Amino acid sequence: MARFNVPHLWNPCLFHKVLNINSSGNLKTIEYLKLRLDTLTKKISFVFQTSMEELSKEGMSLDSKLHFLVDDGAAGSFPQAAQQKVDTALQRIHLLFQDETEAPLAELERGLRAWTRSHLQTEDIAQVAALATRAREAFSVLVIIGVGGSDLSARVFHDSFNHPYHNLLSVEERGGAPEVYFTGDTFDPRKLAGLLEMLKARNLLDKTLFNVISKSGTTTETMATLMVIRDALDDVNWQQQVLATTGLTADSVLFRMHEQSPFYGDTLLPVPDGVGGRFSAFSPVGLFFLAMTAGKNETPDTRIRAAVEGVNQAHEGFNLAYNHRDNIAYQLARWIHLSEEVVSGQQSAVSEEAVSGQRSTEPRRGGMFIGERCPEDHSLNIVFYNYADGSCLGEWFVQLYTESIQERGGGANVINAKGPTSNHSILNGIIAGPRDKAVLFIHWEELGSDLVLPKETGMDSKLTEFEGLSMTHMQAASYRGTALDFSEKGIPNATLTLPKRDIQSVCQLMRLLMDTIAVKGRLQGLHLDNNGGSELTYLQEGVEGYKRNFRSFALTPGVDSE
Ligand SMILES: O=P(O)(O)OC[C@H]1O[C@](O)(CO)[C@@H](O)[C@@H]1O
Structure with missing residues (x-):
């Protein structure tokens, strides 16, 4: 009802x-x-x-x-005055985005805005649907390994669309979907150790597909987790239980590993060019998870179609005045x-x-205006x-x-x-x-x-x-x-x-x-x-210092006791 x-x-x-x-x-x-x-x-x-x-x-x-x-x-x-200023800017911004609608994909890729077309990439979408359909038959458990943009969209999909007690249902009740777990977003060993212990105890480790997702293919939290899992699989064919989703470039360790010895299905799912991690929900990053966990009265195809329909609605709304x-x-x-x-x-x-201890007679200061910065505010x-x-x-x-x-x-x-x-x-x-x-x-x-x-x-x-x-x-x-x-x-x-x-x-x-x-x-x-570089909206230079310091601390013996 x-x-x-x-x-x-x-x-x-x-x-x-x-x-x-x-x-x-x-x-x-x-x-x-x-x-x-x-x-x-x-x-x-x-x-x-x-x-x-x-x-x-x-x-x-x-x-x-x-x-x-x-x-x-x-x-x-x-x-x-502020409203007028913002409205004038919005009008200009709208014109810029409108120009983009006819632009070739390569141009959007250069501007890191290719995510606006993710829902139109029929080849990627077909590849995801086919692979998910196959993997649902072959595996009982799906583990997502990733952090930030590489796992958060799948977590949203899991929370929003799958049964709240998904893993406790029978496979029939789940409509054929595998059990689902997330890892790779921390160095805290507790949950990863527990996950592997639980999968081994239930004889599920061999029936688990590990989808490792990293655009850069180098994120240490993610890759360290993969190393531990590789060890736990303890099999020369361990790569047949790993599906990698990564940028298709030799900078990615995952890409290089796949070149040497292919991952599951001889397939590498792409994080497409010009699609940043946090904008990747509707690329293979998020769509594979969505398709894999299709429940009762659903299929990987129907789930992906519903997602594409929703994205399309938003896309059309964005092109209105x-x-x-x-x-x-x-x-x-x-x-x-x-x-x-x-x-x-x-x-x-x-x-x-x-x-000043006095009531100011000055008009109140405006805050951030277009392109300006008021650090003291x-x-x-x-x-x-x-x-x-x-x-x-x-x-x-x-x-x-x-x-x-x-x-x-x-x-x-x-x-x-x-x-x-x-x-x-x-x-x-x-x-x-x-x-x-x-x-x-x-x-x-x-x-x-x-x-x-x-x-x-x-x-x-x-x-x-x-x-x-x-x-x-x-x-x-x-x-x-x-x-x-x-x-x-x-x-x-x-x-x-x-x-x-x-x-x-x-x-x-x-x-x-x-x-x-x-x-x-x-x-x-x-x-x-x-300075001719990319739009700051799509970069995150701020995280680089942490990564550098982490590496040198991690590689310095005795740092834990200091
Ligand atoms: O997909 P990757 O390259 O592993 O990156 C994971 C996350 O790390 C960041 O690069 C930095 O936090 C995010 O932008 C990104 O979503």
């Missing part, structure tokens, strides 16, 4: 229309009205309980769009950029006043508040944002929060701590199969009030209550609302967030003054 959420009453965009309030208007009123209507909606939602089949028979469907709604009433509307309401990437980048403006402006004004913290349980999406976004946008001493920090879990930890700091945060809620209208709080429990009346309500409804109420509280307390917040937690919506969201990063990077001028 699907719960029909009465989209007309719940859909914030329609509320906008109905009440004819423009986007800079005060949305508190709307939130209050929405809350009042909650009770009504609860009742109606039960009246409308029906099956998906019935819905489609009647030609009715849920509003399947991804929406973006900003509540900027609390922060005060953004300064007009920059100020079109369905071009969410531009709106989101605009909101983040203007929120930085408000936070850095407020903070610097406060500190100037504190130093406090920067914004974006709280990525995902209202879905157990999803790695926040971790994925943290890497995507901070490796791309925190450059030249600027760029917002991202805090990963989970609703409602973080309501009982991080939330207090958002309300009562420094006013340096803007909250981006990810709200899901349908979470999947639902549970209803039982009736006639005979429990305390504080609890019986909730009897008969669904958990999805409670989750939505928690999100709405939190968002309203933030608005009332002046915490800037915005919401991305997804119709469903399914492959299409999640992949659409992920691609939309990648596009947001692309726009935000250009708003910060990360494509300018690079």
